[in-house]
Amino acid sequence: MEDNRKRGRDEGERDTTDDVGESSSRARRGATDSYEVGESSRVNTEPPTSALSSMNISQSTVQSDLLEVIRRPDNGGIHGIPIQLFVNHFPVTFNNSSIIFKYNVDLKPDEQSKLANYGSSAKISKENIREEGPKYNFKINSVEDVELSQLDGYLKGNFLPNPRNILHGLDLVMKENLTKHMISFRRGFYSRELDDFGRGLIASRGFQHSLKPTKQGLVVCVDYSVLSSQKPVSVLEYLEKILQVNFNKIDPLNSTDREKVEKALKDLEVKVIHRQTDQNYKIAGVTLYPSNDLKFKIKKKNQSKEVRLIDYYMETYKEIEYKNLPCLDVSRNSNNYIPIEFCVLAERQRYLKEYLQHSVRKMKNIAMPDPLERKELICKAVEAKNGPHGGDIAEHFEITVNTSMTVVTGYVMSPPYLKLGDSQNISIKFLPESEDRLWNFKEKSVLKGMQIKPWKILDFTASEDFGILDMNKFVKNFTDISQRLHIQESRFFDRTTSTMDILTKNEAALISLLSSLKGQNSSSQILICVMKEKDQGYKNLKRICETKVGILTQCCLVHNVSMLKINAKVGGSTMELFDPLPHLEKDNSVMFVGATVYHPGSKNTSCPSIAAMVGTTNWPAANKYAARIRPQAHSKGSIHNFGEICMELVNTYTRLNEVHPAKIVVFRDGVSDTQFDMVLNTELKDLKKVLKSHNCEPMITIVVAQKQHLTRLFHMKVGGELEKKNVLSGTVVDTKIIHPRNFDFYLCSHSGINGTSKPVRYTVLFDENGFSSQDIQKVIYNLCYTCARCTKPVSLVPPVYYAKLAASRGRLYLDSLIESYTAASPALFDQGLFKLHDDLKDCMFFC
Known part of the structure; x- marks a missing residue:
């Protein structure tokens, strides 16, 4: 240091x-x-x-x-095939x-002017001042x-x-x-x-x-x-044309439609049309009962009187036509109900992803x-x-x-050799030679297929009128894929059926059901949860399985199951790098850590942020990870107790490898350039302090990964098909467009399919391991081939990729807990609610 x-x-x-x-x-x-x-x-x-x-x-x-951001140690890496690129x-x-001159401008009325404030900019006066206006004092102060x-x-x-x-x-x-x-x-x-x-x-x-x-x-x-x-239409039109809810002036909404309407409208803002106002109202929900059945109390002449909502609107504004529809609840501290027909959606609001699928093809044409x-x-x-x-x-x-546009010379790095299994389950050396760097398992298998002990099916489709699971076909497909990939699965154990309602309406019953399915011996057991369609109860299922019961789950639709995810969750290995990572060839204990923070939406001002960290648990393969998830203060940029969380992961590494890591490379996601100082002088210092207190002092490197930037790379060659294609996987740029002094570079590790690829900007903030530009670039690119979920290089270095998955899982836990508490409840900051079950804390449950 x-x-x-x-x-x-x-x-x-x-x-x-x-x-x-x-x-x-x-x-x-x-x-x-x-x-x-x-x-x-x-x-x-x-x-x-x-x-x-x-x-x-x-x-x-x-x-x-x-601590300060280190300077670039060299003039950049020179490796791979040079390529000319346009950059935006x-x-x-x-x-x-x-x-540039900066001034503070102060404009105040003369003390003798008898004007009163009316809002932020308007004034009111007793006299007509249009002919001879009041005097104002205009003051300018030079600041710098x-x-x-x-x-x-x-x-x-x-x-x-x-x-x-x-x-x-x-x-x-x-x-x-x-x-x-x-x-x-x-x-x-x-x-x-x-x-x-x-x-x-x-x-x-x-x-x-x-x-x-x-x-x-x-x-x-x-x-x-x-x-x-969202188009600013009336809420009635929104219900009819967008949500496609059937309603009329006579019949009330059924419970399913009411829940659908509440889910779609919650947190949207509306304007009212029954009276003049510019105010926007945020929807907290919809009432359980229709307008016709709602009553509230009003005070008149110091007396409280209960009135029907429809009578109040008839006397004060106008008659409510849709008396059997619920009202919008725009309450803050007290009840405030507005009939749906008197509301119009405000401008520039989010459009629900659930309904985007109907227009996704049209949107892709212009957005991507x-x-x-x-x-x-x-x-x-x-x-x-x-x-x-x-x-x-x-x-x-x-x-x-x-x-x-700027013209720059980049380099395309060659892909690494991988270690896979062949059709006979014998380790082979394999090079992804296709232009997009994709590969498949034709005449190949996963490197290490773990034995799946009695696997069970929790069938949520059996009670549905359609989409019922064909059990024989599903089991045969599962078994065939397992055998082809050399994933050892034992005989099919049993099948349990349930309704989807149990996921959202009866937590105690769900815990009881999952506990009975887990049984006594669950070291490699996994529960295959088959659903008819995506469901809101998914978040409750994952939270309960992973924090309360301690059973691995793989959710899938009727005709879709990912064996690669299942193999990774039970401890298998899809592939490994064949050659040692550059600059780390002679090291016998290196650990990679990924860290990120998920922040709630801008309109949410009370929910906790979710910090997530992952760390490798094996070396030199460096392809298995453990994760930790923590709630922390709302919108807090730094990770609270960074050192303590990382130390938990280091202890896991030490226990599984019987040695402390000699080197730790931390990849930090979710920070801007203005937060580099926070990473160095808050998180890194905390990490070093905690490690030292445990008699563990590894050499540390800190790298920030950023995708929230605007830089894009384009082929320079004019004409032909190449110009229409994305830059190749492995394209790196570390000259001209980089920071004047910092140790940063742009890397496009994946092969873009839709739209235009965005490279990741990596910045090395701190380095006790002495990486050169070429070495750190190659380490990151090679690691991108080790993601267990797919057969291609991913766009983000896996420690960050997995940390984001873990943070997303923490977000699911949070969304699930909000249904039991409230968004502002202090209980949501209880780390115990996010603590992983002991049976899962060292495996890739989040994969």
Whole structure:
């Protein structure tokens, strides 16, 4: 660790003075993480687009004990076949001798003006002031003058303070023109022309863009984007045409339709039409009873009186026609019911994925264009009059955008040799030679097929009128696939039938049923749960099986079962890398860790975030993982007790391998560039502290994996089929478009099928293991071939891939628990509710 600190200090640390408000502003040196405007974590808010109010220079002073992001150790890796690529980075030029001035503007009425506030901007007055208005005091305070030469020095690689304030200011300048001509939503700007796909789905085409400091200089990164949303129709039309619920003015909804309506409408916002108001109301649910049966109390002349809801609306507003439909519950603290017919959906709201399938083909045509079409759409947007080049405002600030994409040389790494089984279950050396790097099990088998001890079927289709399971066919198919892959399955044990209702309506009965199916000996037992269709009860089944009962499950539809997942869950191995990982050939105990955090939606302000960590349990194969799941404070970016959770995984590794890991490579997901300092000086320090307290001091490397960026890679060759295809699996770029000083690179490890592939940006924050660019790139790419669920390289390095799966499982637990508690209940933060059963905590139940 001392060597790492020393490297940062020796490379140009500076402590300068911040003269806020003076003609020359020089910021003290703050955290050295980079900042990419518009590409921050979801827990951070976007900067305003109407004023340069966020251009605060960091006031933090240099701390000698703070860890800093390491610099690139070399000039990049040179391996594989060179390839010329277009990248959607457009160079930005600016006058480096210019100064940006920031002001605070204060506008107040004269003290003698007798005006009262009416809302946020309106005023009311007793006198007519239209002819001679009141006097106002207009005050401007100079806050700071920011020299663009600071940004120029930073881009040239000088070790200067991160010019986050300048990037913020320039970003606001670039966006100001767009806000006047397009719909602004989060990071994107969209056309006011809408595509209507029917069933309430509408979409607007546009783009997202952000300013990035790169090795070639400042660039604006522009990517094509589509904003889909719910059409603002009346709730009655929503029920009829989108949910396809049958209703009329006479009959009430049956319980199934009422639950369907509540599920679809919950958390959506509506406007009312029976009275004048601009307020939006958030739907908490629908009433159990129809409007005709609802009563509430009102106070008149200090007396409380109970009235029927339909009588109240008749006297106050107008008659309710659909008296047998439930009302929308928009309550916060007290009952507030609004008849469905008086509500209209508010604009720009989510469209339920369950109903997206009806328009998915139409949506794919515009939302997922092939690489050639996407490239053309991006270039067209950049060249447009009101495009992301900033318009007249940018020109006034002497900012110019080059409308040509950046050309860069990348390399295509060769795939690794794999170790599989042949038709005789003998280990063979295999190379995925197809262009897409896919392979199958024709005349091959999994490397290690575990014995599946008495496997049982829990059949949820038996009581349905259709989709009944053909038991003989299902068992034969299961057995045939097992034998072909050399997965040893014992004789079929038994079949139990149940209804889907037990998953959602009777937890005690479900626990009793699952406990009886588990039996006494469950070391390799798995329960095959066959369902007619996807069901909301799935989350309850997984939570109870994995935290209460301790039985492995594999859910599937009638004609679909994944033997690769089953084999991985019971401890088998799909494949291994044939050759040792680069730079780690001579090591006998290396552990890979993946960590991520799932945050609730932006409208959810009380539920816990879910932290998940996974760690390898074997070496040198490094293809089996254990997981840990924890709830933590809402929207908390750092993982609470990072070291403690990781230590649990280290203890598992030590117990199974009888040795402490000598090296640990941690892959951190879900953090932005602005959170690099948090990873280093909160999570890493906590990890080192806990490890040391357990007499375990491995060499540690920290790598951040990011997909929440806008960078895309395109084939440069013009004409032919290649231009329409995605870049090849193994394409890596570590020059020109990377950070000016950080140790980062872009890797597209998978072969994209639909739309345009997005590479993953990997940044090495801390490295005690001395990886070169070439070594760490090859390690990550080779690991992408070891995912147990599929026969192709995955898009994310498996430690992150599996950590995200574990976090998704934690989200299922949370969604299940919310039905028993409330979204704001403190009980949801109880770690005991998310603690894995002892029988499952060391296996890949999440796979």
